[in-house]
Amino acid sequence: MAASDATLVKRLGTDRGGEALRALYRSYSPELYGFAYNALGDRGLAEEVVQDVFTRVWRNADVFDERRASFRTWMFQIARNRIVDLRRRASVRPALALEDQPAEGPAVVDEALEQAALRWQVAAALERLTPEHREVIRLAHFESLTLREIAERTGIPLGTVKSRTSYALRSLRLALDEMGGRP
């Protein structure tokens, strides 16, 4: 059985070969990077966030307490703070030239960050669907076709389109739930 996140964090202190760090990195870096990229809109800054988060993770591994928060929650809290800092820094400069720029209130920031995390999760969940499931979601949601129109366009029997659409939505919901929700 694979070691739990909390066990891996405890090992960081004696992790000479970097195996524990690599395992944590491989589990969480795609989502973390996607979150940072969607929140900041810049690949370089997103890389900076991921580097910072993992640096803080190993430096502060001894204060991590799994009874207070899961590793994922802890790590995303670190990422969130870093992203807020970077957004604040980025908003200071244009504000000098553009005095009317509204300041971002905490509620606006919270919503923007939640959406940034969800955007990556939705894309990742769609990627996990079978091509058939993705196809019915594309046609029904993104192209606004009715199930009857989908059956006509694709030549797939209407009954199959109906059940496939229901299975596709359930698979998508399941994939999203497995990703662990909000940062």
Add this chain to the structure above:
Amino acid sequence: MSDCERCRELLGGHVLGALEPAEASVVDAHLAGCAACRELERQLAGVPALLDLVPSADTVPERPPSRLEDAILDRHAQERVRPRRRGRLAAGAGRRLAVAAGALGVAATLGVLALTGALGGGTAEGIYVARLTGTDGAPGARARAALVRLPGGTGVRLRASGLPADRASVYQLWCIADDGRWLSAGTFRAGADGRAEVRLTTAARLGQYHRLLVTRAQPGGPAGAGGVRVLSGTIPSTGPRSVSY
């Protein structure tokens, strides 16, 4: 097919608003009287709003570049061998290196350096010389590294020639630990004549590693351990008790 089965077959289309009006009415009527199907509908109802967050069903989730993993593991490896109060240590190491380098200069004029102990013994003091030869990344390059044990690690004096003659490249000297870790000894640049003479310190301890590598990072290209290998050499762990310099 029972009413519940019929409802569940249509629920996906219903949530996405893709049913014909007559079918949608049938589903609504069933949901009004069936708590179990209502619960299923509740679970799916938020999905369309989530789908609206992405531009298409084929949106590719962003993934970090593969070099980021190397960069983070390198940084971790370096920090593990370098104490956190590195500022003070580095300053002390620098002073000691200056003394050691002075000694090196004197010894070089004599032509011979004494090797007072085998590497890895843990107690030996002395200067060890490694010759580095050019790899495919810079076939004409050559270098000599003189290493001296310091309390905080190793001082290295590196003299290189035949490096690609551009001022923009950043070179990095690495000590390759016997367990495979790469420990940086620092970065340097070469002159327009392709020569470099630098003094570097690393927290890596003599005996922990027996291989040296130099990588070259060009502007815009991969940096650190991702750079192109240009020089490689081995530190003799056994052999003559003295080497000509």
